[in-house]
Amino acid sequence: MKRKTPSCLLSILIGLAFLAGTLLSGTNPARAAGETAVVAGTSVNVRNGPGTSYGVIARANLGDQLTVLDQSTDWYNVSLSNGGQGWIAGWLVDIQQPKAAAAGAGLVAVLNGNDINVRGGPGTSYGVITQGGSGDRFPVLESTGDWVKIQLNSGTGWVAGWLVSLETAQPAASQPAADEPTPSAVGSVGSGAKVAVVSGSVVNVRSGPGTSNAVVGTVTQGNSLQVLSQSSDWLQVSLPTGGNGWVAGWLVALKDVVSEPVQPATGQTDDSEVSRGGDRSDDSRDSDDDNDSNDSDTGRVLSMNVQNTASDQTTFTIRTDTPVSYNSFFLSNPDRLVVDIQGVAPGELPQTKEVSSKTVSKVRSGHFQKNPDVTRLVFELCSGVQSEVSLSGSNKTLIVDTYIPKLDGAYKNKIIVLDPGHGGPDPGAIGPGGTQEKTVTLDIAKRVSKLLEAQEAKVVMARSADTDVSLAARTDIANKNKADIFVSIHINAHTDPSIGGTTSYIHSGNGSSGEASRLQESDKLARSIQTEMVKSLGLRDIGVKQANFAVLRTSNMPAVLLELAFISNQAEEKLLQTDSFKNKAAEAIVKGIGTYFMQKKTA
Ligand SMILES: [Zn+2]
Structure with a gap:
């Protein structure tokens, strides 16, 4: 052929x-x-x-x-x-299809913090394209849910609405004085009674219009709040608990009390709530410079001790002057452990502490909430690291243990379908030295299979010889076996022989809600394997990409397609002929799979 x-x-x-x-x-x-x-x-x-x-x-x-x-x-x-x-x-x-007329025409998004991620789509499951700093301004193209699409110098990206302020794109001279109502992203309150229906899962209520004001409470999705006044994008509302406060206009839907019945917003997943909770740490950072000396009658953190308890384990001991409780959760991409300590202010804790450890690169701390006090610690974890949080010493000692998990047991009884790309009359790509993709993919898949079976996984091969198997038959095998994951192994090729590197693909998605959770799992699996492959193979990291490939589209379980290297690149073709490279590739794939299952188990 x-x-x-x-x-x-x-x-x-x-x-x-x-x-x-x-x-x-x-x-x-x-x-x-x-x-x-x-x-x-x-x-x-x-x-x-x-x-x-x-x-x-x-x-x-x-x-x-x-x-x-x-x-x-x-x-x-x-x-x-x-x-x-x-x-x-x-x-x-x-x-x-063409987008509807831009919802945000004439608006500018101003970033409210440093290192704010700009992503490829409206959600934390999308990859980070770039980052922006405090005060950076970008034209707004449109918005979806709580996310805002912005124009970058080249291309476009998405930022979380709760990390930006929206301003009208007018010359400064023509803007009204700061304390007067201004044209707004959420429309004017105008005349007549309005209610704000909360559309974010958990939304901060502040003492004034802007993220520099203190958080005085929170409201949750579906809460209907009477609107009292408006300043720029912020709304002053009556609170269910009495009193009033300010909420960000882009986290609520404005409803007319007279003409429209109030409908609670729907469609938020638990995941987005966790993400939002995590990202609120960024939102709260700008209040960290508040003087805490007024809090002398309340509890505080006394110290944080860091100890490398083993070569791949680091333990953080946080002591407080009063009994505390805590809440912790995990955020991915990048991996972070967030621990909220309830009942104390940060005291003398540094805002950022660099850590020399195999498990944690740094710890950030902030005064997440006042009255009652909550101190938030964010541990920036190295890839694949697990953690445990516990209290001891009359609830005045919080232990955060971080470690690289032993993967024994992660694979036991997991059904894993391996799909060596191409085969039979279809050689796949052919390198300049004549190496055929179908031979390399089968060779590496067999090595992966051996390693997985040694860990008591149940491996099913979509093909185990040089045979012609249709794409539909490959995913049929996975679907009929009710596989936990589907891993397709390929070698890339390009007309430009200088191009090389490692890529992992997941499906581009069909927009259905059922597909969303499978995609999210596929993404976790792909990131886990990609990380290990890049670490161990040392080739260029092209990243995790989305594509509408048949085997990714028609499989019912988390599915990835790996392009280990470029056979069209002479140097990489040579590597693909060596046992050492093929073993490293197999070990990396197996390790990535194990890390994925381990994280799923402890999530
Ligand atoms: Zn291929």
């Missing part, structure tokens, strides 16, 4: 082509203005006409966004970045 471009993805894309062809053949709807084609293959030909018989005039890369001009059966006519235009196969792109 000859091909011009050896591509690991080819047989996966054939599966896609079949689906796209079925859906699109014979149709030729008028193109809506503003549709975007997002390239779903690693290197996709752009041709001067709608079909493979036309010449190649350019190539588009994975993730490129091209404006759609026209369509002919399953080919799209697109604008190119060089100003020209060409045709691209419909089964190699995802078509995105």
